Amino acid sequence: MKPKICEISVDPVKVANGEVDDDGRSRRTGTVWTASAHIITAIVGSGVLSLAWGLAQLGWIIGIATLVIFSGISLYTSGLLAECYRAPNSVKRNYTYRDAVKNYLGGRKYKALGLVQYTLLCGAMVGYTITASISMVAISKSNCYHKEGHKAPCKYSYNPYMMALGIVEILLSQIPNFHKLSWLSTIAASMSFSYAGIGMGLSFAKIVSGHGEKTTLTGVEIGLDLTAADKTWRIFQAIGNMAFACSYAAILIEIQDTLKSSPPEQEVMKKANTIATFTATTLYLMCGCLGYAALGNHAQGNILTGFGFYEPFWLIDLANFFIVVHLLGAYQVLAQPVFGVVESWAGNRWPKSKFINDEHHLGIGKNNSKFSVNFFRLIWRTAFVAMATLISMAFPFFNEVLAFLGAIAYWPMTVYFPMEMYIVRKEIKRGTICWFGLHLVNLVCLLAALAAGCGSIQGVNQALHTYKLFKFTQ
Template sequence: MGGGMRGGAMELEDRLATLPRYHADLDDDGKERRTGTVWTATAHIITAVIGSGVLSLAWAMAQLGWVTGPLTLVLFAAITFYTCGLLADCYRVGDPVTGKRNYTYTEAVKSNLGGWYVWFCGFCQYANMFGTGIGYTITASISAAAVNKSNCFHWHGHGADCSQNTSAYIIGFGVVQVIFSQIHSFHKLWWLSIIAAAMSFSYSAIAVGLSTAQIVSGPRGRTTLTGTQVGVDVDSAQKVWMTFQALGNVAFAYSYAIILIEIQDTLRAPPAENRTMRRATVMGISTTTGFYMLCGCLGYAAFGNAASGNILTGFGFYEPFWLVDFANACIVVHLIGGFQVFVQPLFAAVEGAVAARYPGSTREYGAAGLNVFRLVWRTAFVAVITLLAVLLPFFNSILGILGSIAFWPLTVFFPVQMYIRQRQITRFSTKWVALQSLSFVCFLVTLTACAASVQGVLDSLKTYVPFKTRS
C-alpha cells in the first residue's frame, strides 16, 4: 500500500508539473497565484475553531458530566474530521489536479448537487457567517468588560459591585471591525490569522493553567458522572434544556466546515489542494480537540457543576488579576481576527454578485484603492451586527443557536450528499444507509440544540434591558 501511495504521489507531481502556466504571478485559473501552505491553512482552521467555543466547554461539561462530556467532544471531532475530508475533495470538479475550481462552499454544492441544494447551502452558510459575527462581537465585548471587572475586584475586594454594561464594549468592537473590514481580500489576511491563532493558544493555555492551579489548591465545586443534578443544581426541565444547549455549544466549537473551501482556495499547488487540506484538517482538529479536552475537563474539575458559562469571564478566577486581564485581552485580539475570517467570504459573495450586475461598483479611487460601495456596505453590515449584539448579548444561548445552525447542514449533510453523488453510491446499500443514518442523527442533535438555545434566549429576554442591564 505504501509503495502504491508513493507512486500515485509521484504521478500526481508529474501531472502538476506539466500544467500550463499563463504567467509567473498567476495560477492555472488566471487568478493571482495562491501562496497558502499547510501551516497557513492550519492557522486559519485554529483561528476559526478555537474561538468563543473553547470558553464555554467547562459549562458544557458541567451539563453533560464525566461520561457524556468527553465522549461528546471525541464524537464531534471524529465526525468533523471525516466530513471535512469529504468536503476537501469537492474543491475541484472531477480531477483533483486539473478540475475546475470551486471558490466557495456554495459553488461546490452547485457543481456537485445543483437545484434547491444551492439555495439551502447559501442560506445556511451566510446566515451562520452573519450569526458568528454577532457571537464573536458578544464574546469579545464580554472579555473586554472582564478586564475592568478583574481590576475592580483586585482593588476593591471580591465582594464589590464590579458589574459592567457591555453595550459600550460591543460598540467599540464594532468600530474596530469597520476598519478591518476594509481589507478587501481574504488572501491578504494570513498575517491576521497567524496572530489570532497565537492569541487562541495563549488564552486557552491560561485557562488550562488557572484551572489546574484551582484543582491543586482545592476544587470549588462537586463533579458527577452525569453533570448537574436534578433537585440539587437544577430542576428536571432545566436539566433537559441545558443538556441540549450544551450539545449546541460543543457543535459550535467544531463549526469550521463553513469556511473550509474558502481556506482551501488560498492554498498553492502542487501538491493538490485536497491533500494539503486534509493534512491541515488533521493538524487543526487534533490541536483544537486537545485544547478542548484540557479546557473542558480541567475547568469542570475546578468548578464542578457550578462552572460558569464563560470560564475566563465568569470570575471563578480572581488572581493573579494581571493574568486574567492578559487572557481576556488575548480573546479580544483573537476574535478581531476570527471575525474577519468568517465575514470576508460573505463580503466577497455579496460584492461579486453586485459587480456582475453593476460593473462600475468595483471602481477604486486613489493609491489606497478606495471603493465607495465596499466602504458603505461593509460599514452598514458591521453596524447591523453590532446592533443585534447589543440587543442579544447572551453568550451560551447564542453559541448554541449558531452551533446547531452550522453543524448538521454544513458539517454533515452537504459533504455526505456530495460524496454520495461523486461516488455514485447505490441507494439503500450498506454504505448509503450508514451515511444517511449519520446525517439523520446529527440532524436530531441540531434540532434539539437549536430549540434549547432559543428557549434560553427567550428566558434571558425576560430580565434583560438593552443599555441598562449590567453583568
C-alpha cells in the same frame, strides 16, 4: 447527476510565468500552515472556555465521548467537503461552498445552503461582538475591584465597548480577501492558545492545591436546585455546544481556495483539517477536563469567571485581552465569505462600474507600501459592520440566538451537504454499504441537531424574560 464543468480561458504564458493560477486569478500562496491557522481561528473561539460547563451537564464519560465523536465526524465530513473543491478530472474550481453545492446538487439546494450559511456567519459576527465586549468589561471590573476593593459597585455598560470594537472591525474589514488575512489568523490562533492556557493553568493550580470541587460520572445531579426537565434542557444545550464547537464547514471551501495548486489542494486541505482538528480537540479536552475537575458541578459558562475577578487580577486581565484579540481576528475570518459574495454579485451585476470595480492604489509610510482602496468595498463593509454592531447593542441576549442558529446550521452544513456532494462526485449507488453508512451518520447528527435546537430555544426563552433594549450592564 454529475457536476457541471465550465471551460476556462487562461493565458498560458501568464500561467507559465507564475503571474496567475490555472483559472486566471492571482497566484494563490496558501500552505497547510496558513490553512490550519485559518481553521483554528474559526473553531477555537471563546466557546472553549464553556466546555467545563458542558462536561458538568453530561458528566465525565458521556461528556468526553460526545466531544471526541463530534470532532471525529467533523474531521471526516471536512475531508469529504475538501474533495469537492475541484470538479472531477477538471481544472474548474468551486470558489465558495455555495458554488460547490450549486454545481453538484443544483439550484434549490444552492439557495437553501446560501440562506443557512450566511445567516449563521452574520449571526456569529454579532455574537463575537457581544462576547468580546463581555471580556472588555471583565477587564474593567477586575481593575476596578483591585483598585477600589472587592465590595466596590463596579458596573459598566457594554455599549461603549461594542462601539469601540465596531470601529476596529471597520478598519480590519478593509483587508481585501482571505488571501491577505493569513497574518491576522496567525495572531488570532495564537491568542486562543494563550487564553485557554491561562484557564487550564488556573484550573491545574486549584486541583493540585487540593481545592478542586466535586465531580460525578453523570454530571450535575437532580435535586432541589435542578429539576429533571432543567437537567434535560442543559444536556441538549451541552451537546449542541460541543457539536458546534467542532464545526467549521461554513468557511472550509473559502479557506481551501487560498491554497497553492501544487501539491493538490484537497491533499493539503485534508492535512490542514487533521492538524487543526487534532489541535482543537486536544485543547478542548484539556480545557474542559481541567476546568471541570477544578470547578466541579458548579462550573460556569466561562471558566475564567469561575476563579473570580480578583486575584491574580493581572492574569484574568491578560486572558480576557487575549480573548478580545482572538475574536477580532475570528470576526474577519467569518466576515470574508459574506463580503466576498456581495462584492462578487455587484461586480457581475455592474461590470463596467468604476465605483464597484476599480482599485485605487495608495502609498503608505516611509517605504511607500502599497494599499488598495475600493470605494464600494469601503462603504458597503463599513455599513455592514456598523449594522452588526448596532444589533449587538440592541439585542444583548444574541448569544442565545446564536446557539439556536448554530444548532440549526450544524447538520446541513457540516454533515448533509458534504455527504450528498460526495455521493454525487463518487457516484455511490443507493443501497450499498457505503451509502447506508453515510446516511446513518447523517441521521445521528440530525437527531443531535434537533436536540440542541430544542435546548437553545429554552435558552432564548429564559433570556427574553430579562431583556431590555440597549441596556446591557454588568
